[in-house]
Amino acid sequence: MSKLWDILAGYAWIDRDVGYIVKFSLQPNRKEKPKIAKNKLENLLKIAKAGAVKPLILLISLANPQLQEYDVTAILNLSLCDENKEFIASSGAIKPLVRALRLGTPMVKENLACALLRLSQVDENKFAIGQSKAIPLLVNLLESGGFCGKKDTSTALYSLCSVKENKIKAVQAGITKPLVEEVFGE
Template structure:
């Protein structure tokens, strides 16, 4: 009984301590909330009415407020509260050329931190006029600001309502420049931003400069063909393949067609569909020009597998491409009945209708014999060559 009483008393003490702990926790949270509210009010005041130094300090404080939050939910709350407090407009004004670079960078970082994982803030930043100054920052030839601007475009373009505004700003060529000459992270951000804009359903549609082909091919070579990044890269290459200049650029890149063929073999359902789409675009534009180039890279096995394992769209594309890769071209193939009729008409014209049947028979025999000889010759060439064309 005495032990039971002691245990009960200990339990009561634990309950009291737990209750006390909860009260202390709530009090700390309230204190922290009050402190954050005071800081936010100070930040808003300095952004709106402070001198240049105070504005810069306020922008840096916004970034710290978001980053020091302990969880995703608390970060989201801070982002929403800061936006509601009116920090977005003054931060965008700090991106203008009238402000020094020392002010534009912290303002851009603050906006980035407000936009991440917050759809409402992304839309508000764009509707508040952030895109024109970001476009100007993208025109910088070198430096951190250009790549920060690319990262901002990437983040903002992930919100569907923002895509038409961003696409219409003329940002695509500038992102291609980052793709060609930026750091690894800058190039990755440029690809993702361009990919986001490519899904814009409104005009203007994304048009890519052919100079995007080499860096896109290089990035596709380096990444895993089934990765999300490969899906974005192949989507852009398929867009490039829709223009003659783009097709030439892809073909001129060392290993360009081979990289697409490898993606057909090893890619995800999405990246294989884009890769076969690009190859099909090449071959449809000029079968004579691209057929051998594609066959030389060993495309047949991957295409055959894709007809069974790909998405419905990829399967259709693979079948059409396989048909184009066959010899002779599909449009020149003749059924036996059509061939017989052509030969008969020719024989009747030469020898008259009385002897037409006999003459036609001899001509057809000659055609068949010649075809057999050509096939045997072709097979000998294939067996003596390291490259074997598995489609006749």
């Protein structure tokens, strides 16, 4: 594991055509955040194709909350590019994202709700997310999350519930109560 840290701690990639740096400062003691250019979608596609997704997926499972927050945010940013959504899911991101949704900090959970919302915009991903047991965790976040988290969570659940099996899972997870409370302010 320390070898992985050594490799990733010094990893930096410069794309002169695009003019940005992707830097993964993954040592737990580092204070700086990874920088991913999200101003141009083509940059996000190049970053994903350059191999950034798989190391991020591996690192989501680590116990360091700050590192997990950076990784989840990086995956969220990469998912802003439509072409990356299928690639992120097919790279095995859904299960580690759902695991982090269960165990992560409140900030990680809110970013995960948004990332799962973005990934759920691809029909095949809706099935995979539903199968990963994310729906009960999203329902729980709908009950306990902050304003932004509730907004992204409710939108993610709305997207996921376009699949019949996911609707059933949402009802079984108790989605009715938090939705009624949100609508009627109870």
